Amino acid sequence: xxxxxxxxxxxxxxxxxxxxxxxxxxxxxxxxxxxxxxxxxxxxxxxxxxxxxxxxxxxxxxxxxxxxxxxxxxxxxxxxxxxxxxxxxxxxxxxxxxxxxxxxxxxxxxxxxx
Amino acid sequence: xxxxxxxxxxxxxxxxxxxxxxxxxxxxxxxxxxxxxxxxxxxxxxxxxxxxxxxxxxxxxxxxxxxxxxxxxxxxxxxxxxxxxxxxxxxxxxxxxxxxxxxxxxxxxxxxxxx
Numbered sequence: 001x002x003x004x005x006x007x008x009x010x011x012x013x014x015x016x017x018x019x020x021x022x023x024x025x026x027x028x029x030x031x032x033x034x035x036x037x038x039x040x041x042x043x044x045x046x047x048x049x050x051x052x053x054x055x056x057x058x059x060x061x062x063x064x065x066x067x068x069x070x071x072x073x074x075x076x077x078x079x080x081x082x083x084x085x086x087x088x089x090x091x092x093x094x095x096x097x098x099x100x101x102x103x104x105x106x107x108x109x110x111x112x113x114x
Numbered sequence: 115x116x117x118x119x120x121x122x123x124x125x126x127x128x129x130x131x132x133x134x135x136x137x138x139x140x141x142x143x144x145x146x147x148x149x150x151x152x153x154x155x156x157x158x159x160x161x162x163x164x165x166x167x168x169x170x171x172x173x174x175x176x177x178x179x180x181x182x183x184x185x186x187x188x189x190x191x192x193x194x195x196x197x198x199x200x201x202x203x204x205x206x207x208x209x210x211x212x213x214x215x216x217x218x219x220x221x222x223x224x225x226x227x228x229x
Binding site: 004006009037043044045047091093095100101103104105107 | 204
């Protein structure tokens with residue numbers, strides 16, 4: 001069975017602070033995909049990143065960066081210099097090799113205060 | 115390209131009523147899925163399809179039926195609505211295969227309340 005754990009249910013920071021959202025996963029698959037999605041207050045799901053289990057290189061996209069560590073089964077997400085517009089619920093998800101059916105974590109609500 | 119569309123956006127049902135949530139995509143994606151989102155639990159997979167005529171159960175399939183007669187459409191049927199089915203429902207679609215471009219595209223969601 002697959003499982004994704006986001007232990008932080010809610011995080012509150014002040015604008016311009018850096019913040020890291022944790023994601024720990026469990027799977028027996030040797031090949032899998034990890035995802036992060038953002039859900040702003042408007043409710044839609046916005047794709048942020050996908051990472052193949054064979055690619056452990058860290059990824060940086062603007063103020064966003066992701067740290068994938070297979071040894072600890074973690075795929076953490078860092079926002080540098082947070083902004084109020086980053087306020088949202090962030091979901092980590094895990095997908096199998098052969099398909100795209102995702103197992104989601106419970107989400108982390110990030111509140112960035114001005 | 116409309117992407118993934120869902121109708122209705124909001125729906126209120128009484129216990130025991132049946133209804134169909136509609137989902138359509140215009141990207142010629144093979145894979146389509148239905149998820150429900152409950153507070154604090156993230157999204158959970160209800161049913162999925164890997165192509166027209168093929169469907170399978172996800173994590174929480176009880177009380178729901180699906181069919182996939184065309185590539186474009188993947189309706190979700192609630193047979194006899196129960197208050198426990200009050201949730202936000204998301205439909206998603208993606209291409210088949212392991213390409214790194216196989217992003218799951220999500221629809222805008224349907225907020226369902228069962229009284």
